[in-house]
Amino acid sequence: MGKKEMSSSKSHSTIDLDIAIIVPARGGSKGIPGKNLISLNGKPLVDYTLEFASNLKHDTFLSSDDEAILDRAEIYNAKKIRRPHDLAMDNSSIIGCLIHASNYINSNLKKYDSIVMLQPTYPIRNLKEVRLAIKRFQSNRMETLVAINKMREDPSECIKLNQDMRNWSYIEEKPNDFCAVSSNRQEYESRNYFISGNFYITNIETLIRYKRIMHDQTEFYITNERYPVDIDCFEDLAFAEARIKSLEN
DSSP states (O other), X not given: OOOOOOOSSOSOOOSSOOEEEXXXXXXXXXXXXXXXXXXXXXXXXXXXXXXXXXXXXXXXEEXXXXXXXXXXXXXXTOEEEEXXXXXXXXXXXXHHHHHHHHHHHHHHSOOOSEEEEOOTTOOOOOHXXXXXXXXXXXXXXXXXXXXXXXXXXXXXXXXXXOTXXXXXXXXXXXXXXXXXXXXXXXXXHTTOEXXXXXXXXXXXXXXXXXXXXXXXXXXXXXXXXSSOOOOSSHHHHHHHHHHHHHHHO
């Protein structure tokens, strides 16, 4: 995943950009019912991201269709955005939510050039890293900046199977001898990454123009997380609980 060439003309022309933090937290969830309010070590899941956002010292907005979730905003001095029901369904696009939130804050409040999306399913972040990412986004006048993390699995050690579990192929071709790939581990770690979900920063005009986060002007920030935590199921929740406890000790 290479760094893309930046266009010669940017839609934002100053370094001192007005950035808003958007925390999208709908009431429904397929994997864990009521996930954004579920207790994680005695605290609602969404609170971890709201508390983190409050330390970034930018205006924070909580977007939700659920009043109980929106009530958490006041605790962390965040503002509420009531999300329409059609943007809070299982098949709703997160981009639709972000565009709705961006239009709301720029129609009803002060004007912002860019937004940082922090999803509440990612409860463990490094404050210094996110601050540095925002600074890089601003100083380089980027269009979009996405957090990525080094892959721990070598793609040439991963396979895809068909339904009968017999026919298979490597995701990425490996050397002919069975164990040769292990000697190339440093090589693949330096060039293979995954989109972690830690944070997404984008210029609002860019978001509206592309209607996506990943596009030909997207750039990347490599985080140093060894074990990223993104909660989709109860097993993820248990891992997050253990990880938070280990960090507190």
